[in-house]
Amino acid sequence: MDTNEHQIEKLIQQGESLMLEFKSDLKCLPDRDLVATVVSLANTEGGNLLLGVEDDSTVTGLHANHLNVSGIPSLIANKTNPAISVRIERCELQGKFIARISVPKSRQLVSTSDGLLVRRRLKLDGTPESVPFYPHEFIQRQSSMGLVDPSAMVLEEVDASQFDPLQRLRIRNAIKKYGGEQSLQTLADDELDGALGLCREVDGIRRPTVAGLLLLGTENLLQQHLPAYEVAFQVLQGTDVKVNEFYRKPLLEAFEEVELLFKARVEEEEIQVGLFRVPVPNYDRRAFREAFVNALVHRDFSRLGAVHVKIASDGLSISNPGGFVEGVTLDNLLVADPRSRNPLLADVIKRIGLAERTGRGIDRIYEGMLRYGRPAPDYFMSNEFTVSVQMANAAADLDFLKMVVEQEDKLGNMPIDSLIILSRLREERRLTTADLTPSVQKPEANVRATLEKLVESGFLEPHGTGRGRTYTLSANMYQKAGKKSEYIRQAGFAPIQQEQMVLNYIDKHGSIKRADVMDLCHLSQDQAYKLLSRLKRSEKIVQIGDRKGAIYERKR
Known part of the structure; x- marks a missing residue:
């Protein structure tokens, strides 16, 4: 079986998904159904269509009419508008031929030549289905892919003279307050309206853009022309709703009112670090501001639903309608190039000073949690319809915060990569570069360089060499936290101690395997191999057998 066939077998084992569709060809799949399936994949995320496979993953093979697959790409190109170019390959599995049709994600909406426009979605049970692609959803897809800017659209039925002049004063005050x-x-x-893109002149009349209406419109105008816009602030105590406020006020006014409600629930204590008193809030204000502004600015205004700010016993959550924009996922959230669903609105907010000008507001959110020794912000409740961030209501680790503050006093702000690494080691004690790479979301070489800098700074200690090299917080860090014995447990034992432990094990049990050494001394496979090799060279033990079956005994 060749590589492609192995890949296809793995795909079949995964089962159908948003990017994988199985189609039976026992009765010769009609052209219109074949083309419709390709269109639905192209209008979603692209993917693979396996022709000759049943929904239950049973391979039943191609119909005789489809055994010659060379004509299928031309058929699909001729029956789609604009034409879709697919790749197709035929392979043999379980004695039957099937076809793998690879469909690219389209940058524009695609229909069948008969005008059928469909997309894929997941049902409640997690299985995929094709559904109609409705006109109101067009703008959602185009804006998420960066093809249009909904916030720059001109509302020709509204006159700029209907603006609320007090909101323009809010903009000027925000520029002064936030350093815009x-x-x-x-x-x-x-x-000012023109410089920020809040108005455009149409036939000699100043008309607002969507961004302009959001910032300068009245409540009535917003409700009439942007019915999806709404902001909610809730405070829950158990199942009881203590505060439940909804706003349709202009964006800056809504932001200020929600921020006041939030600040009223921020509690602070202070700790002494050197000569300075350092405040320790239960929720970091800058992290809240960035997360809330992100939700307001990057929401999907074509999708009904409010931007929700909710404070409950388990923490603070902020969510907005509309999933991540094209190219942003949970796996690259920290490193993806800054992109907005509403570029004009995002630019206005940055120029006012309300948001991080570098576009790295996500770093502020992480920093606002990690520097206090709290868990990283959690985006795992996000999906294709909603972006949601949860900031846990966890007690601050004051020893960890002191360590960070002292570092900042000596060397300046600690990079977010370093905070992520220190936070994970604080929780999980001992990790390798490979363990840390997914959290930092950068190549392993970058993570290794950050780790070595932390070693040089005295925050970490390395153990071992090569790919099995592990890292722990340094003895100094554990000492400052009053956890000296915990350091000894995590740092492990000196090589001479490890050798003696292995010899004692053999004396008691007669022999030892490499897996036993790994477990006994908390070593990687490579490190255990090197330890046993040292003992063999010094003629203290002998190896009996090869590879996985090898055991080690005392030399007679």
Whole structure:
């Protein structure tokens, strides 16, 4: 069996998904059904269509009419608009031929030549289905792919004279308060609107953009022309709702009111670090601001639903309608290039000073949790319809915070990569570079370089060499936290102690395997091999057998 056949077998074992469809060909799948399936994949995430496989993953093979697969790409190209170019390969599995049709994700909407427009979605049971692609969903897809900017659309039925002048004053106050572009303060009102893209001139009349209406419109205008826009603030105590406020006010006014409600629930204590008093809030204000602004700015305004801020006993959660934009996933959230579903609105908010100008507000959110020794923000409740971040209501680790503050006093702000690494080692004690790479979301070489810097700074200690090299917090860090014995448990034993432990084991049990050494001394496979090799070279033990079956005994 060749590589492609192995790959296809693995696909079949995975079962159908959003990017994988099985189609029976026992009765010769009609062309219209074949083309419709390809269109639904292209209009979603692309993927593979396996022709000749049943829904239950049974391989039943191709119909005689489809054994010659060379004509299928031309058929699909001729019956799709715009034409889809697919790749096809035929392979033999379990004595039957099947076809793998690889469908690319389309950058524009695709229909069949008969005008059928469909997409894929997951049902409640997790299985996929094809459903109609409705007109109101077009803008969602195009904006998530960065093809259009909904916030820059001009509302030709609204006149800029209907704006609320108080909201423009809010913009000027925000620029002053948050350190926005000071040059905007010198502009007249019309010039300010134009410079920020809040208005466009259409046939000699100033008309607002969606961003302009969000910032300068009245509640009535927003409700009439942006019915999806809403902001909710809730405080829950168990199952009881203590606060339940909903706003349709202009964006800056809604932000300020929700921020006041949030600040009223921030509690602070102080700790002494050197000569300084350092505040320790239960929720970091900057992290909240960035997360809340992200939700307001990056939400999908074509999808009904409010931006929700909820405080409960387990923590703070902020969610907004609309999934991550194209190219952003849970696996690259920290390193993906900054992109917005609403670029104009995002630009306005940055220029006002309300959001991180570098576009790395996500770093602020992580920093606001990790520097206090709290768990990293959790985005795992996010899906294709919603982005949701949870900030746990966990007690701060004051020893960890002191360590971070002292580092910042000496060397400046600690990079987010370092905070992530220290946080994970604080929780999991001993990890390898490979263990840490998914959390940092950067190549292993970058993570290794960060680890070595932390070693040089005295925060970490390395153990072992090569790919089995592990890291723990340093003895100094454990000492500051008053956990000296815990350091000894995590750091392990000196090589001479490890050798003696192995010899004592053999004396008691007669022999030892490499797996026993790994478990006994908390070593990787490579490290255990090197330890046993040292003992063989010094003629203290002998090897009996080869490879996995090898055992080691005392030399007679």
